Each structure stands twice: as structure tokens, then as C-alpha cells.
Amino acid sequence: MNAGEQLMSDVAAYISELVPVNIEQVKNKLSMILTKYHVKKVEKTEVHPDLTDKIQLFLSAKKLEGLSPVTLDSYLLELNTFSKKVMKRVEDITTAEIRVFLGSFEHLKLSSVSRKLSVLKSFFGWLTAEEFLQRDPTTKIKPPKKEKRLPKALSIEELELLRESCKTNRQRAFLEILYATGCRLSEVHALNKSDINYRTSSCRVIGKGNKEREVYFSPKAMYHLRKYLMNRTDDSEALMVTERKPYRRLSQRGIQREIGIIAKQAGLDKKISPHTMRHTFATLTLNNGADIAAVQALLGHEDPATTQIYAQLTEEKKRETHKKYLVM
Structure with a gap:
């Protein structure tokens, strides 16, 4: 039959x-x-086409909203994982089934489970707003309590050790650019030589949500950037390029690898990445008295609470404050 x-x-x-x-x-x-229709039975072992179609519609809508390709790929990965576990039409998916799905990742950190829930909340919230669903099944699911861990920033001594360990103009330029601007890896990766405004020692970057902001270079960063660019013989428009021919824009993984090499040369046993430099920029500027609203704007944070996590005083700063203001 x-x-x-x-x-x-x-x-x-x-x-x-x-x-x-x-x-x-x-x-x-x-x-x-x-006879006017082509009927296909959905087997219990396959993802329901309704769920697949809704995922594609959701991703298309988010692409139009300006979400980055990296974010869209992350959404697709998480939703595909979900669809393979819960193989139903979207209107038949229950809150209990979503809880069971999230509970199956016992081996993951709470932050990873929270990210999965965040994607599902975005997906089902959109379906409800677009009236594909009458009720959002994720509404009653609360995100797991966040692990209270401070971002891992470098101390001033560690930053200087990295600087001294750079063996090429290229390495020093990369390090200074990441630290001075506080940019995300994706933002630095997309920069071109023509983006640099030498008069203002600044450039404009495109951040999350396709939002543009201006970031600034320190005198050290400008000095080492000029040295790096003056010694380049390629005609690539990219600010950061490969070392060998054919010269082309250095990948994000390539930038990460270069920072890792510098850390290894410095003999630091902690994991250091381009994002570590962003954490260091935020922490050191705030500990030096910078206004938190200004740092928020420089980092491109939409929510002030995101910047607030960097405003934890270091033990050294607390000792200085105690010594300076204690009435004897």
C-alpha cells in the first residue's frame, strides 16, 4: 500500500x-x-520536512536581519542537531521534549547548553511571532545559571613579555593591533589597508549585527603597523596577509595561530588567543579608570552588562585603592 x-x-x-x-x-x-496531490509518508526515523522548512525560513529571515555568516552557521548546526533528535512538525514539539533534548548533553558545560537553549528560544520565538505557532514551547524553560568566571585577561607584565617575544614586524603589528583596538577576531580579519585613517589613528569596523563603529590605534600600534606594511611587497588589499606566496588575506585561524606562536615564544603556559587580547584591552583600560560606557562603545557591546563583567578590580588595584584612601 x-x-x-x-x-x-x-x-x-x-x-x-x-x-x-x-x-x-x-x-x-x-x-x-x-489524485491531485503527491503524498509522501514521513517515517519515524527521518526529520519531518515541516521542521526542515521552518529552519530554512528562520535562517533566511535572520540573514536579512544582518546576522553574520558565522552566527548563521552556528544556528544551522544547533538546529540541525535538534531536528535529528526531535523529528516532528514544529507545532507538535512540546516543552517537555525540548527539556529532554537539552538534558541529554550532560557532558557539556552549562554555557554550551545555554547557547543551545538560546538558539531554540530564538527559533521558536520567531515562529510564534510569525504566527506559525500559537504558543512558544521554550517560554517556560529558564536558562541554566551562568558559571561566574571572569574573562581571562593578561597582566601588564604578561603583555610586555609577549611584546618582547615577537620575532618579526608582522608578529608585533598583529599583537599591537589586537590589543590597542580591542577588536573581535572577525573584525580584524576583515580589515583592509585602505581602512586605516592615519590622520586620526583609527579605523571603522563592522561588528555583530552588521553594526559599524570606530576603533583606535595606540602610538605603538601605529608605529609597528607602519613598519609591517613598509616591508610588504605584495599588492593585496588585506591588512593581514599570509607570509608566503601567493599572498592573500590571512584566515582567522591563521591569525589565531600567529598569536599562539608568540605566546609559545614567551614561554607562557596559559592559552592565549586574539580574544585574550580583547579581554586584556577591556580589563586594563577599566582598571586604569576608563569610563565603562566609553569602553562599551569601543568594544561594540550592545548590553552594558556584557562590559560590566570586565569591571572586576584586580587584587593589585584593590591594594592600591586601600593604601591610597584608607584614613590612618
Whole structure:
């Protein structure tokens, strides 16, 4: 029995339970109607096409809103994982099933589970707003309590040790640019030589949500950037390029690798990445008395609470404050 015949029999049987009818007549009528359609049965072992279609619609809508390709890829990965576990139409997915799905990741950190829930809340919230659903099944699910861990920033001594460990103009320029601007890796990766305003020692970057902001270079960063660019012989427009021919824009992974090499040369046993330099920029500027609203703008944070986590005073700063202001 093919899918169309199975559907016809199931519907006819259901109707006969509601009202007394001639089942054969009902089947004949349904058969005429179903000839206009291609019917395919969804097996229990496959993702329901309704869920797949809704995921694609959601991602298309988010792309139009300006979400970055990296964020969209992350959403797709998380939603594909969900769809393979909960293989139903979106309107049939319950809160309990979403809880069971999230609870199956016992091996992951709470932050990772929270990220999965955040994606699902965004997805089901959009479906509800677009009236594909009458009720959002994620509304009653609270995110796990955040692990209270301070961002890992470098001390001034560690930063100087990294600077002294740079063996090439390229390494020093990369390090100073990441630290002085406080930029995200993706923002620095996208920079071109023509983006640099030498008069103001600044440039404009495109951050999360496709939002543009201005960031600034320190005198050290400008000095080492000029040295790096003066020694380049390629005609690539990219600010950061590969060391070997054919010269091309250095990948994000390549920038990460270069910072890792500098850290290894410095003999530091902690993991250091481009994001560590962003943390260091935020922490050291705030500890030096910078206004938190200004740092928020420089970092491109939409929520002040995100910047606030960097405003934790270091032990050294607390000792200085105690010594300076204690009434003897």
C-alpha cells in the first residue's frame, strides 16, 4: 500500500468513527481528491520536512536581519542537531521534549547548553511571532545559571613579555593591533589597508549585527603597523596577509595561530588567543579608570552588562585603592 492509499484508509476510518458513512464511497471520493496531490509518508526515523522548512525560513529571515555568516552557521548546526533528535512538525514539539533534548548533553558545560537553549528560544520565538505557532514551547524553560568566571585577561607584565617575544614586524603589528583596538577576531580579519585613517589613528569596523563603529590605534600600534606594511611587497588589499606566496588575506585561524606562536615564544603556559587580547584591552583600560560606557562603545557591546563583567578590580588595584584612601 502506497502513502496515498494509506492516508485515504486512515482518513476514511477516522470519519467512520465520527459519523455513520459508507466507507467505500468515502474512499472513492478521497481517491479522486488525492489524485491531485503527491503524498509522501514521513517515517519515524527521518526529520519531518515541516521542521526542515521552518529552519530554512528562520535562517533566511535572520540573514536579512544582518546576522553574520558565522552566527548563521552556528544556528544551522544547533538546529540541525535538534531536528535529528526531535523529528516532528514544529507545532507538535512540546516543552517537555525540548527539556529532554537539552538534558541529554550532560557532558557539556552549562554555557554550551545555554547557547543551545538560546538558539531554540530564538527559533521558536520567531515562529510564534510569525504566527506559525500559537504558543512558544521554550517560554517556560529558564536558562541554566551562568558559571561566574571572569574573562581571562593578561597582566601588564604578561603583555610586555609577549611584546618582547615577537620575532618579526608582522608578529608585533598583529599583537599591537589586537590589543590597542580591542577588536573581535572577525573584525580584524576583515580589515583592509585602505581602512586605516592615519590622520586620526583609527579605523571603522563592522561588528555583530552588521553594526559599524570606530576603533583606535595606540602610538605603538601605529608605529609597528607602519613598519609591517613598509616591508610588504605584495599588492593585496588585506591588512593581514599570509607570509608566503601567493599572498592573500590571512584566515582567522591563521591569525589565531600567529598569536599562539608568540605566546609559545614567551614561554607562557596559559592559552592565549586574539580574544585574550580583547579581554586584556577591556580589563586594563577599566582598571586604569576608563569610563565603562566609553569602553562599551569601543568594544561594540550592545548590553552594558556584557562590559560590566570586565569591571572586576584586580587584587593589585584593590591594594592600591586601600593604601591610597584608607584614613590612618
